[in-house]
Amino acid sequence: MNSILEISDMRLxxxxxxxxxxxxxxxEQLDLYAGNLVCLMGANGSGKSTLISALSGTPILxxxxxxxxxxxxxxxxxxxxxICAFVYTDKIDVDYLKVSDLVELGRFPYQRxxxxxxxxxxxxxxxxxxxxxxxxxxxxNLITLSDGEKQRAMIARAMAQDPQILLLDEPTSxxxxxxxVKTLKLLRNWSxxxxxxxxxxxxxxxxxxxxxxxxxxxxxxxxxVSGAPEGLMLSNAIKESFCTDDVRINPIDGHFEIVQEECLxxxxxxxxxxxxxxxxxxxxxxxxxxxxxxxxxxxxxxxNIRYELTVKxxxxxxxxxxxxxxxxxxxxxx
Amino acid sequence: MHNSIKLCVLFILWIIFFSVGxxxxxxxxxxxxxxxMLFGNEALKKSWELTLFELRLPKIITxxxxxxxxxxxxxxxxxxxxxxxxxxxxxxxSSGASLGVAVLILGQSIFxxxxxxxxxxxxTAFAASIGSGLSMxxxxxxxxxxxxxxxxxxxxxxxxxLTSSVVSLxxxxxxxxxxxxxxxxxxxxxSDVNWIQMKIYCPSMLxxxxxxxxxxxxxxxxxLGERYAKSMGMQLKMIRFWIIIIAxxxxxxxxxxxxxxxxxxxxxxxxxxxxxxTARHTLLIPGCILIGMVLTTFADxxxxxxxxxxxxxLNAITSLIGTPIVLLLVxxxxxxxxxxx
Numbered sequence: 001m002n003s004i005l006e007i008s009d010m011r012l013x014x015x016x017x018x019x020x021x022x023x024x025x026x027x028e029q030l031d032l033y034a035g036n037l038v039c040l041m042g043a044n045g046s047g048k049s050t051l052i053s054a055l056s057g058t059p060i061l062x063x064x065x066x067x068x069x070x071x072x073x074x075x076x077x078x079x080x081x082x083i084c085a086f087v088y089t090d091k092i093d094v095d096y097l098k099v100s101d102l103v104e105l106g107r108f109p110y111q112r113x114x115x116x117x118x119x120x121x122x123x124x125x126x127x128x129x130x131x132x133x134x135x136x137x138x139x140x141n142l143i144t145l146s147d148g149e150k151q152r153a154m155i156a157r158a159m160a161q162d163p164q165i166l167l168l169d170e171p172t173s174x175x176x177x178x179x180x181v182k183t184l185k186l187l188r189n190w191s192x193x194x195x196x197x198x199x200x201x202x203x204x205x206x207x208x209x210x211x212x213x214x215x216x217x218x219x220x221x222x223x224x225v226s227g228a229p230e231g232l233m234l235s236n237a238i239k240e241s242f243c244t245d246d247v248r249i250n251p252i253d254g255h256f257e258i259v260q261e262e263c264l265x266x267x268x269x270x271x272x273x274x275x276x277x278x279x280x281x282x283x284x285x286x287x288x289x290x291x292x293x294x295x296x297x298x299x300x301x302x303x304n305i306r307y308e309l310t311v312k313x314x315x316x317x318x319x320x321x322x323x324x325x326x327x328x329x330x331x332x333x334x
Numbered sequence: 335m336h337n338s339i340k341l342c343v344l345f346i347l348w349i350i351f352f353s354v355g356x357x358x359x360x361x362x363x364x365x366x367x368x369x370x371m372l373f374g375n376e377a378l379k380k381s382w383e384l385t386l387f388e389l390r391l392p393k394i395i396t397x398x399x400x401x402x403x404x405x406x407x408x409x410x411x412x413x414x415x416x417x418x419x420x421x422x423x424x425x426x427x428s429s430g431a432s433l434g435v436a437v438l439i440l441g442q443s444i445f446x447x448x449x450x451x452x453x454x455x456x457x458t459a460f461a462a463s464i465g466s467g468l469s470m471x472x473x474x475x476x477x478x479x480x481x482x483x484x485x486x487x488x489x490x491x492x493x494x495x496l497t498s499s500v501v502s503l504x505x506x507x508x509x510x511x512x513x514x515x516x517x518x519x520x521x522x523x524x525s526d527v528n529w530i531q532m533k534i535y536c537p538s539m540l541x542x543x544x545x546x547x548x549x550x551x552x553x554x555x556x557x558l559g560e561r562y563a564k565s566m567g568m569q570l571k572m573i574r575f576w577i578i579i580i581a582x583x584x585x586x587x588x589x590x591x592x593x594x595x596x597x598x599x600x601x602x603x604x605x606x607x608x609x610x611x612t613a614r615h616t617l618l619i620p621g622c623i624l625i626g627m628v629l630t631t632f633a634d635x636x637x638x639x640x641x642x643x644x645x646x647x648l649n650a651i652t653s654l655i656g657t658p659i660v661l662l663l664v665x666x667x668x669x670x671x672x673x674x675x
Binding site: 056076077078079080081082084085086088090092094095096097098101105106108109111112113114161 | 416418548550551552554555557558559561562564565566567568569607608611612613614
């Protein structure tokens, strides 16, 4: 495989005059390959944005960053702009800026003094617009778009730079779920069809797990580990960096769960156990295993879904889960 | 309407105001006489020739150029600072000029020698140029050290406060006549520029206006902010330096020769954006120049109402025409945005 970006022995952080440097993260070896989408993950303040700005030429504490086999320092600003394109979190609220004009600005590294008019420019602009499905919005003003559409327009501008690497700083953080998924899907398709690399930082583990080819994970011990999403899950790296006393990862589907305090045990039999169990665990009820007995028994019957609750010898029925929970919530916990 | 038609309409409007400014004024001169004088024929009366060539023509040319320069300067500053409130006053350029003139006019009773005597008819312009030049130098000096444009904006604003306090201190020690002279300059006027001064003013303004056309594309990129500009490979320091120089010279020299003219610099870019419905400088730069020219020539017509011997203060007129236009445009569009979102 073709490594576009090669980071080795890097120490990332801030140099402080007169005192010790502030180290955010370090790594031995990180590679970014053409045609791959990589998610950069880690807690707030772990250095995700710093790593991204290091790729725009901001100096690192030590180590080497190689782009296309050459040290990043050896590129000029304008050469770098043809290899790396960025989408930042900066809010752009320019009045009367049309989407088509915005995307066209991406050609600046190639056409510095006049508008992009060459056929090659037009073709790349067209491809960027198609890749981000922006056709219907071309004549719209940027500020009239929704956040999701605006983000896609900003990404298309970066794509118009025709970069080898597209770097995005938390591109999905203000988007709703369908827009998140769409944006990531379009980014992945672009990287596959154009054989370019995409590196994006995000906090969304379950989405990264499903779209990323690679995850670069900034661990609490300041090391950056990389691997396929499932590999990181199996090696417990994800558990180590995300799980706390309050959060655990469901080992089967990889979703986060909030750890609930369990006070009372309840025995459930009947249908829809899964969802009922979930609801009850939120208000502090734990499920009995098959051989355990409890004073609280719940029977769910199929016809019109009825909940039959037996506490000690008192029997009550409920027609909705909400009513059942309202009762159980105020049951004495001893 | 197509944009090139809009530009043409603006140009024709300017031609109309320009001609009206030549043909009408406080002194009645027959139109045929003016036409024949313009074509180089001998005038019937010496006073007509004086009025046309020494008063009206320089005044209307100055008005056009000042309008173009101030509007363009405002546009550059608004784009550069990404702030719709930016204008020639914001960088402290205009107040620097005011300070220079204040020292010249008001300082006479404080300083033993008379400054004005040294430079004759250029004295006001000279003092203003030194003032605006110094504040420009200060802003540039700060620009080398600080990164963000917001800090520059604050430096400019602080300069404004400093200047106005020094001016009020000077006023405190000045005679009534000096205060009146300063107040007159402060009102702004296009009629105080004579041909000798125009030989300096016009070519330099034209040069810097033409220079601004070279920065159309970098200015477009600046709309996205300095971080994006840098990521697209722009040489930030060089471009910043030139944009500040162009904006400051345009505003500074105009203030030096015509006094601080309110409103034009900050308002015309807004009008241009709404007229052309674009953020691209390919259209906005010529648009701002033309709208600025139309506005100032029109304002000047209102200052010199026909048959009236009085001249109204220019600053009052520019603000009177402009404020309602901008308010209407701004309120109109912000309501439009709400309906969409």
